Amino acid sequence: MAAASSEALGAPARGAFVGVVGPSGAGKDSVMSRAQALLRRDVSIVFPQRIVTRSPDAAENNVSMSASDFERIGKGGGFALAWSAHDLSYAVPVKVDSLVAQGMVVVVNVSRSVVPALRQRYARGVVVLIDAPVDLRRARLAQRGREDDLAVTARLKRAVGGFVPADADIVIDNSGPIERSAEALANYLASLTTIQAPAENA
Numbered sequence: 001m002a003a004a005s006s007e008a009l010g011a012p013a014r015g016a017f018v019g020v021v022g023p024s025g026a027g028k029d030s031v032m033s034r035a036q037a038l039l040r041r042d043v044s045i046v047f048p049q050r051i052v053t054r055s056p057d058a059a060e061n062n063v064s065m066s067a068s069d070f071e072r073i074g075k076g077g078g079f080a081l082a083w084s085a086h087d088l089s090y091a092v093p094v095k096v097d098s099l100v101a102q103g104m105v106v107v108v109n110v111s112r113s114v115v116p117a118l119r120q121r122y123a124r125g126v127v128v129l130i131d132a133p134v135d136l137r138r139a140r141l142a143q144r145g146r147e148d149d150l151a152v153t154a155r156l157k158r159a160v161g162g163f164v165p166a167d168a169d170i171v172i173d174n175s176g177p178i179e180r181s182a183e184a185l186a187n188y189l190a191s192l193t194t195i196q197a198p199a200e201n202a
Contacts, residue, residue, distance in 0.1 A: 019109075131165070131174065
């Protein structure tokens with residue numbers, strides 16, 4: 001059965017799902033964390049945790065889940081979006097649909113591969129691309145220390161078919177101070193909450 005769109009769920013026009021995408025090492029989680037702190041007083045912007053089949057990592061906003069539980073919940077329709085990358089499975093819990101339907105701006109780090117599904121599922125599906133030069137991304141991945149050099153190189157070479165930067169609604173260059181990138185993201189997210197529903201019969 002096809003997933004119901006947020007429009008079918010009765011989402012107000014100002015509710016939105018924001019998928020933050022970008023290549024490994026671009027600093028997506030760091031920028032999102034700083035932006036979330038800047039927006040802590042705005043209860044209409046939420047940053048739900050995504051699900052991943054990996055041990056917990058304090059550096060990322062994830063809920064750890066076993067592969068068997070992931071498969072079971074996915075078959076039961078428990079995910080709004082799901083994808084695989086780097087031998088891991090990731091997902092966004094289906095509960096985010098109700099948040100969008102309530103008029104919230106929901107912000108999640110997702111794969112570029114799910115952008116078409118994101119656009120199809122949500123009446124206001126927004127894509128933010130966070131990027132940085134490859135040399136800087138390599139240095140960040142090495143500093144993270146999670147993978148060896150071969151794995152880091154594989155991450156940097158990973159191509160995502162069907163996505164180009166032009167598909168994003170906004171591109172944030174995270175090669176400079178992270179505070180600048182976080183402020184750019186926070187300002188953009190705040191702008192989405194100011195868009196009001198159109199008047200009836202307009």
